[in-house]
Amino acid sequence: MAVIVLALLLFAPQPPESSAEQKQVEVLTTQIRRLAASEPAIYGIDTRLRTAEVVAGKYPKRARELLQDAEAELSGVISQDERDRIRIRIIHAFAPLDLEEAERLAKSLRRGADVDYIARAYDEIYSCFEQRPAQAREIVSRGLAAGAFRMNSASRLVEDQIKSSPEGATAMFSEILGAFPIESPSSEDVLYLLQETRNIAKLNRALAIEAIDKALSAAVSESLRIPASEDKKKNPRATRERMFHEIVAVLESIDPALLKRYKDAHQQLDLPVLPEKEEKPKEEKNDDGEPDLSPLPYSEALARARKLGPGFRAIVLITISRREELTAQQRASVATEALSAADQMSPSEGRLIVLAMISRDFARRGELANAGLAAQLLLETHNKVCACAAARCRYASEDFDCMQNVEDFAEYLDEFKVSADALSLDNISLQARMLVLKLHSLLKSN
Numbered sequence: 236m237a238v239i240v241l242a243l244l245l246f247a248p249q250p251p252e253s254s255a256e257q258k259q260v261e262v263l264t265t266q267i268r269r270l271a272a273s274e275p276a277i278y279g280i281d282t283r284l285r286t287a288e289v290v291a292g293k294y295p296k297r298a299r300e301l302l303q304d305a306e307a308e309l310s311g312v313i314s315q316d317e318r319d320r321i322r323i324r325i326i327h328a329f330a331p332l333d334l335e336e337a338e339r340l341a342k343s344l345r346r347g348a349d350v351d352y353i354a355r356a357y358d359e360i361y362s363c364f365e366q367r368p369a370q371a372r373e374i375v376s377r378g379l380a381a382g383a384f385r386m387n388s389a390s391r392l393v394e395d396q397i398k399s400s401p402e403g404a405t406a407m408f409s410e411i412l413g414a415f416p417i418e419s420p421s422s423e424d425v426l427y428l429l430q431e432t433r434n435i436a437k438l439n440r441a442l443a444i445e446a447i448d449k450a451l452s453a454a455v456s457e458s459l460r461i462p463a464s465e466d467k468k469k470n471p472r473a474t475r476e477r478m479f480h481e482i483v484a485v486l487e488s489i490d491p492a493l494l495k496r497y498k499d500a501h502q503q504l505d506l507p508v509l510p511e512k513e514e515k516p517k518e519e520k521n522d523d524g525e526p527d528l529s530p531l532p533y534s535e536a537l538a539r540a541r542k543l544g545p546g547f548r549a550i551v552l553i554t555i556s557r558r559e560e561l562t563a564q565q566r567a568s569v570a571t572e573a574l575s576a577a578d579q580m581s582p583s584e585g586r587l588i589v590l591a592m593i594s595r596d597f598a599r600r601g602e603l604a605n606a607g608l609a610a611q612l613l614l615e616t617h618n619k620v621c622a623c624a625a626a627r628c629r630y631a632s633e634d635f636d637c638m639q640n641v642e643d644f645a646e647y648l649d650e651f652k653v654s655a656d657a658l659s660l661d662n663i664s665l666q667a668r669m670l671v672l673k674l675h676s677l678l679k680s681n
Contacts, residue, residue, distance in 0.1 A: 256678075259677055263670055271283050271304075271667055276308050277317065277624070277638070278624075280321055281321075282671065283302070287305070302329055306325055319344055322340060322343075323344075344356055346382060347421075349423070349463060349464055351385040354383040354385045357377075357381070357383045357388070361388040379410050379413070385427045389407060390430075393407050397438065404435065415453075418458070426478065428449065429478075432485055433488065436488060443489060444489075459475070483504055526547070533565070540552050540555060545579035545580045548573075567605075573589075574605070574608065577593060582619050582620050584633060586616055587620075591643070591644070594647070606651075610648075617637070617641070641664045655669055
């Protein structure tokens with residue numbers, strides 16, 4: 236009996252060993268997840284999202300795990316709007332892997348007066364199924380039924396079908412109209428509905444008038460919500476007048492006689508004609524920017540560049556250092572001088588850009604020591620202006636897209652096949668993104 240059992244074990248089909256690629260993917264994703272867990276919350280989520288996007292095609296199970304990790308970390312993001320924007324990215328990544336989960340997350344979002352996050356989420360889901368028209372159309376319907384309203388995908392379907400399928404356009408508009416949030420509309424909802432009404436008016440006058448009635452009722456309602464961004468710039472009365480003007484314009488495009496009847500019944504629509512916008516006279520430009528020294532010989536251009544302030548001096552010196560006629564020694568000397576000028580610049584987006592340009596030039600020429608010095612200055616500047624640990628930071632009255640800066644830096648290092656360690660760059664988010672790019676190269680080559 237023991238011999239039979241042994242024979243069965245020997246000849247039974249064995250599970251295939253993990254491929255070399257699978258092992259590498261497992262090692263890299265484990266390293267990435269470890270780094271992501273130590274990053275500021277919003278960066279860690281971004282790292283997981285980027286990794287999930289890379290592995291989703293070949294390793295969907297691993298991608299889902301990464302997306303679940305990203306969702307679990309959302310509580311660490313302070314801003315509600317930032318959380319909602321990230322959740323929409325998670326939904327977009329989930330959609331092709333698990334449509335049910337993507338829709339579950341979409342329904343958990345809110346419809347703000349400023350932004351209709353549910354609509355944005357369903358637009359992202361729609362974009363993943365655009366090549367399957369019937370399924371994409373059904374997704375739009377489910378979005379409207381789930382509480383989304385300002386859906387770009389719904390607008391596109393109406394516009395695309397107006398000529399090719401009037402019945403389809405009418406049906407889609409009917410669903411949009413039925414989804415209008417009567418109980419708690421915002422001025423943005425009203426303006427969206429009126430824009431869609433313009434598109435459908437020639438196909439179905441009755442539906443257009445029904446839409447105008449809903450828009451008008453919302454515009455005069457005390458429950459109308461005014462977006463915070465609008466409220467800061469204008470008073471609520473001005474926002475309502477904007478809606479009334481739009482209603483008047485839509486009515487007039489349908490039938491001037493109909494507009495007259497509405498004006499007789501609703502005094503809010505009896506508005507003064509808006510003055511035509513006058514074109515502002517073109518202001519003469521004060522050309523005190525970066526001087527063009529390209530026509531000048533090298534020595535004269537260099538002499539003039541040295542008289543400029545640090546910012547312009549650095550940019551002009553970079554341009555001079557790229558001249559073809561320069562010797563290697565001249566090129567290195569001018570580039571080093573440009574780096575010195577850049578180091579005198581105050582922390583700003585301009586300083587980051589200039590340092591990135593210089594570092595790339597050094598790396599392109601194989602001068603890794605100088606490339607590393609420029610990269611160190613670049614990283615120090617980034618750490619200074621991006622100390623808030625958010626995707627975007629404000630420093631000295633200037634806004635910085637910090638997360639994108641890290642991604643750009645990682646792509647630059649990857650382009651020249653330079654490791655962060657080789658340049659002595661110590662930044663956990665940079666290391667994580669370098670590994671994501673390594674993972675992308677691995678899967679792309681196999």
